Amino acid sequence: MQTRRVSTKGSCAAPDGDDDDVNLGDYRQCDLFVDGVEEPVAIGSVYNLGPLVHHQKLPDGVSRISVVQVLKADAVVPIPTFEVRLVGQAVGHFLMWPTRLVSDSGPQVAAPSKKPEPPLDPIEQLWDISAGLRNCTIPVPWEESVFGLASEFPVYIARPDLCEVLTGNQMLNISVIQCWELFLHRLCIERGVDHTYGFLEPSLIQLRGNNKEGIQAYIQNWMHASDKTVYLAPFHRDLHWQLLVICPKDNIAACFCSLHGSPGADYMKILDGALIGYHLLRGKGTKKRLEWVFPKSYRQNGSFECGYFVMKTMLTIVQSGIVDRWTTDKSVNNGRRGCCSTGKAGEDAIVGVGELVDTAVNNGFAVDGPKLTKLGLRLNCPVCSFI
Structure with missing residues (x-):
């Protein structure tokens, strides 16, 4: 030739x-x-x-x-x-x-045909998006069916947020966790298990900036209105992420913590009150206190792995269809071990965040201060289906 x-x-x-x-x-x-x-x-x-x-x-x-x-x-x-x-x-x-x-x-x-360039892997795609953001932020809206409230104030993803996920050595902020929950909600719909798994909005259940009565009211009212079997609640306190898994119908809550801690006695009391209110709204009052379980995982090595641990554990629960046996299920244990031993989100985590961010980018808008402007960045991303 x-x-x-x-x-x-x-x-x-x-x-x-x-x-x-x-x-x-x-x-x-x-x-x-x-x-x-x-x-x-x-x-x-x-x-x-x-x-x-x-x-x-x-x-x-x-x-x-x-x-x-x-x-x-x-x-x-x-x-x-x-x-x-x-x-x-x-x-x-x-x-x-x-x-x-x-x-x-x-x-x-015949002249040789030009070889097609190999597709970017998920991490490369997210780096591409990050490079195009500069000082802009991407609004990622959510539907009311995700957290029980309309997205009057959507999740805003900025360049530092994506860099946190990509570098794998920083504490993940709340925007990344919110975006991850949106991805998991969509995954539940695709798998036909959205009637099983529900999500709590992390900024509304943290103690900072909220009063205890407001937290309790949000949790009990949303669980009653949505009527799911399992609720995944990423909980942030004292610069640390934990995952609270609440099964209201069984009156059980599990705390997954990469430091083997608990959410604190004061917060456990809030959830006790929320579950009492939930049962009263259902017309089935109970005197039984919420039962807590604390599954043990491999401890994180540094100070930042907790966010990845929470993301990976939520993904494992949804993908494996886990609704009980929180202290014995091997799928959950394997998922926790993989995340804490590496301190990095798996490729699935990168794909999930990338899908949602790329969707927002492909919708064409970014926020620069209060003004909406066209970002002018589109990717032919093989993992992105929100076009």
Whole structure:
């Protein structure tokens, strides 16, 4: 297989040029003759590159050629140009040559097709999105069916948020966790288990910025209204993420913590009150206190792994369809071990955040301060289905 490239600079384009290379397409090898000489004067290549050469229309009965090897340097070319009069001057130039004086001497050679670039992996896609954000933020709205409230204030994802996920050595902020819950909600719908798993909005259940009565009211009212079997509640306190798994119908709560801690006696009391209110709303009052279980995992090594631990544990629960046996289920234990031993989110976590962020990007808007502006960034992302 042979291919030739040509510089497109100047009126006389030169084969094998070094500047602005373009592929010449199909060509065939030939012997070149001139009138009055029986032997070929040069070996060349005939190209099919369209109707123009030297900005002139290629006449009928004339071929576009380039000289590859000179056999008779002092022979006059049939159609001279300003730069080329003798065959010895023809190497490196396109020339017009009478077709009757061109004799095929080899098979036609097809130029190799350009190899498609391999698709970006999920991490590369997220780096691409991050590079395009600069000082902008992407609003990621949610439906009321996710957290029990409309997204008057959507999740805002900024460049530092994506860098936290990508570098794998920083504490994840609440925007990343919120975005992850949105991804898991969509995953539940796709798997047909959205009637089983529900989610609590982390900024509404944390102690900072909320009063205890408001937290309790949100939890009991949303669980009663949505009527799910299992609720996943990422809980942030004292610069640390935990995952609270609440099964209101069974009156059980599990605390998954990469430091083997608890949410605190004061917060456990809030959830006790929320479950009492939940049962009263259902018309089934209970005097039974909420039962807590504390599954043990591999402890995190540093100070930042807890966010990844929570993300991975939630994903494992949804993917494995776990609704009980929180202290014994091997799927949950394996998921916790994998996340805490590496301290990094798995590829699934990258894909999930990337899908939601790329969706928002492809919808075309970013926020720069209070003003909505077009971001002008689109990706052909194989993992993104929100177009």
